[in-house]
Amino acid sequence: MSARFIDRAAFITGAGSGIGRATALRLAAEGATVAAADIDLPSAEETVAMIQQAGGKGFAVECDVAEEGSMRAASAEAARIAGRIDILFNNAGVAVRHPVGEQDVEGLDRVLRVNIRGAFLCAKSVLPYLTRPGGVIINTASIVGLVGVRNRAAYSLSKGAVITLTKNMALDYAHEGIRVNAVCPGFVDTGMTKGLFADAQKAERIRLMHPLGRFATADDIAAAVAFLASDDAAFITGQALAVDGGFTAGRPEDV
Numbered sequence: 273m274s275a276r277f278i279d280r281a282a283f284i285t286g287a288g289s290g291i292g293r294a295t296a297l298r299l300a301a302e303g304a305t306v307a308a309a310d311i312d313l314p315s316a317e318e319t320v321a322m323i324q325q326a327g328g329k330g331f332a333v334e335c336d337v338a339e340e341g342s343m344r345a346a347s348a349e350a351a352r353i354a355g356r357i358d359i360l361f362n363n364a365g366v367a368v369r370h371p372v373g374e375q376d377v378e379g380l381d382r383v384l385r386v387n388i389r390g391a392f393l394c395a396k397s398v399l400p401y402l403t404r405p406g407g408v409i410i411n412t413a414s415i416v417g418l419v420g421v422r423n424r425a426a427y428s429l430s431k432g433a434v435i436t437l438t439k440n441m442a443l444d445y446a447h448e449g450i451r452v453n454a455v456c457p458g459f460v461d462t463g464m465t466k467g468l469f470a471d472a473q474k475a476e477r478i479r480l481m482h483p484l485g486r487f488a489t490a491d492d493i494a495a496a497v498a499f500l501a502s503d504d505a506a507f508i509t510g511q512a513l514a515v516d517g518g519f520t521a522g523r524p525e526d527v
């Protein structure tokens with residue numbers, strides 16, 4: 273494993289589970305000090321224990337990404353403990369699965385609150401501490417922000433917004449030497465998809481939608497985030513990178 277993040281600090285939201293946890297472990301393995309932030313503090317503490325067990329550095333922070341006061345406090349705490357923030361992985365998110373006609377307003381508000389308001393407030397709170405030049409923001413969008421996937425009206429609306437936020441922020445902060453990109457995962461086996469993958473037939477149908485013939489692992493996404501966070505991606509900003517085994521490349525059927 274390379275060591276691209278020695279003397280750098282990363283603030284990761286949703287670090288207590290799935291993609292956030294895998295990325296926390298990956299960045300720490302490459303030398304970063306990780307602020308593992310989550311609304312579920314014990315899960316973030318578990319991630320930190322895993323980092324430390326592997327010989328890395330990290331600490332847990334409790335936050336609700338959709339609450340400005342909570343995010344301000346969490347960012348200040350992380351910057352104080354780590355002494356700096358070089359990387360923000362803006363990753364916490366929730367999903368709902370319905371077409372517009374069946375989506376209740378409470379579910380709509382919940383997904384927009386965490387995925388859009390959360391991504392916005394998290395960036396706003398961390399920005400004052402972000403290293404300039406050289407700071408990096410990576411947002412977790414989704415393939416459903418790039419193409420339609422049935423039954424995901426509110427969720428795709430939120431992830432499309434994350435992609436437009438990414439592009440706008442890339443332009444707003446380029447002159448300060450801050451890069452802003454998004455990852456767009458295909459279906460990943462995490463807490464979020466547990467219900468979906470419990471149905472074996474559905475899981476198989478979803479697997480076949482990925483031309484490479486498997487779901488993503490959280491480590492696949494973490495590797496892409498580590499690339500975008502690193503100097504290897506020094507000239508990449510404003511991009512939404514699909515990490516999806518070819519899901520968004522087109523129709524996989526031979527016609």
Ligand SMILES: NC(=O)c1ccc[n+]([C@@H]2O[C@H](COP(=O)([O-])OP(=O)(O)OC[C@H]3O[C@@H](n4cnc5c(N)ncnc54)[C@H](O)[C@@H]3O)[C@@H](O)[C@H]2O)c1
Pocket residue numbers: 285286287288289290291292309310311312315335336337338363364365366367386390412413414415456457458459460461462463464465
């Ligand atoms: N799993 C997939 O197939 C998939 C595909 C594309 C995109 N994504 C996106 O990846 C991101 C991570 O999802 P995951 O699959 O790892 O899910 P997950 O449910 O395993 O993890 C999400 C984490 O976010 C935390 N969280 C939720 N609301 C929060 C809040 N208000 N403040 C702080 N933390 C909060 C949860 O406690 C949890 O630890 C999400 O943005 C999700 O939309 C997931």
